[in-house]
Amino acid sequence: MMKNLLIIITLLLSFCSFGAKAQEKLIDRVVATVGSGIILQSDIDNQYMQYLANGGTPDSDFKCSALQQLIMTKLLAQQAVIDSVEVTESEVDDQLNARMREMVRRAGNQERLEGFLKRSLLQYKEEMRPILSEQLKANKLQGTIVQKITITPQEVKRYFEGLNQDSLPHFNTEVEIGEIVVNPVLTKEEKSVFREKAEGFRKQVIDGTDFGTVARFYSEDGSAPYGGELGFATRDAYVKEFSAMAFRLKEGEVSPVFETQFGFHFLQVLERRGEEVNVRHVLVKTKPTTASLERTKAKIDSIYDKVSSGKLPFHTAATLYSDNKETKFNGGMVINEQSQSRTTLIPVDILEKELFVAIDPLKPGEYSKPFQFTDRTGQLAYKFNYLKTRIPPHKASLDQDFAKIQEAAQEDKTRRKLSEWFEKKTKATFVHVSDDFQQCEELKIWLTPKDNDIAAK
Secondary structure (H helix, E strand, O other): OHHHHHHHHHHHHHOOOOOOOOOOHHHOOEEEEEOOEEEEHHHHHHHHHHHHHOOOOOOOOHHHHHHHHHHHHHHHHHHHHHOOOOOOHHHHHHHHHHHHHHHHHHHOOHHHHHHHHOOOHHHHHHHHHHHHHHHHHHHHHHHHHHOOOOOOHHHHHHHHHOOOHHHOOEEOOEEEEEEEEEOOOOOHHHHHHHHHHHHHHHHHHHOOOOHHHHHHHHOOOOOHHHOOEEEEEOHHHOOHHHHHHHOOOOOOOEOOOEEEOOEEEEEEEEEEEOOEEEEEEEEEEOOOOHHHHHHHHHHHHHHHHHHHOOOOOHHHHHHHHOOOOOOHHHOOEOOOOOOOOOOOOEEHHHOOHHHHHHHOOOOOOOEOOOEEEEOOOOOEEEEEEEEEEEEOOEEOOOOOOHHHHHHHHHHHHHHHHHHHHHHHHHHHOOEEEOHHHOOOHHHHHHOOHHHHHHHHO
16 A cells, blocks of 8 residues: 555645636536545546646546545645644635636637636636635645655665665766856836836826726736736735835825836736735836847956956856846856755756757866857846866766755655555545546555455456
8 A cells, every 4th residue: 555655645746736616517426525525527627627728638547647636635635624724815816826827828818718718717716716725725734744854864875775776767967057147237218118118008097998908918927818917915925116016005006107127017906905915017028229238248258258267266256247146146056946955966958958059068167158048037138157067977876966866865755754644544534436436546545445346346
């Protein structure tokens, strides 16, 4: 049983989908009972619908996996209620809005998504709200179960020695990379074009055009499909200029145009709720001009000359001049974001093509020439890279790959802890799966001995 639970715990740790109750109640039915809760066929069908909406390919086994995840979520959520684990309305709102934005992005636009879902986005959000609330409670409880798990160097060593030494993984080439990034800075005159554009959109609102309509047509923010609405949030959810404006205004009031690092905004307060506020806004992003790009190129060329000539250490230059806040206080070194241990070693096969091309010809200790690139926000900037280390392909080694092995050992210990929790919980909780799901291999762990006899026939 422990082995099977370890397998499904691995799935649970990566599971982030959620479903909604179907409108067609007449064709709905109970497919599983978990303690005092039930799981409906519509819950699974809507999980599958969202899976397809997010770009998944048709998969006949998906519904077995979906039911398994829903059973585990029910067990966690029911214990969360017992343990008084709560989630706030704003947490649910934030998750709903983020997931809806991603679904709209994948579908191409709101209308296409609503056609696929066969209902309005507002209706779909309300259907999903209780399901997502349950999912968030389950996630919080899961976090409390594993939050105190730590791993010692001795445990890492034992984990590694317990692996089959003849089938240890081979790691691809890995590199340690530094970067210095310089963003274009616009003059007041260059910015005025974007400010005037935002002022024009605001005037439309003041003159009587619906705020949401203006946001949908003109805002350059991801909230545009929702009429610019951001949902309830606290002060620390936004950059300081946005928070200052959002928490200063009264309900219904429209702000003047103001500037943040993202561009020029104006907003309207929709509702206040304690220390939270729900606003909608319009964003006009600032874009670099030809002149600002030329100034940026001259600045980074100057920094490059000082570093490559040895006049200024790379880590000092990064701290002084780089505009990338994620790396400048780390001596310019890039973190492997796919690693939980936040190591600076990065497999070359996950590098963006542009970055790989820049560092591929370099030897350790060398610098790439400055080049123009597009950052994560879609803005043009300049940077150059430093290759600190290149580790050739090799078989896993405790000395060379300690951080990766430590991460794997931590995940293994976490899975075992959760497996023990579910094994104990299932012994004390009634779980019944409907007959037509009992042939699912991954669900047999939840079947009673009688059910298993039926499934075997």
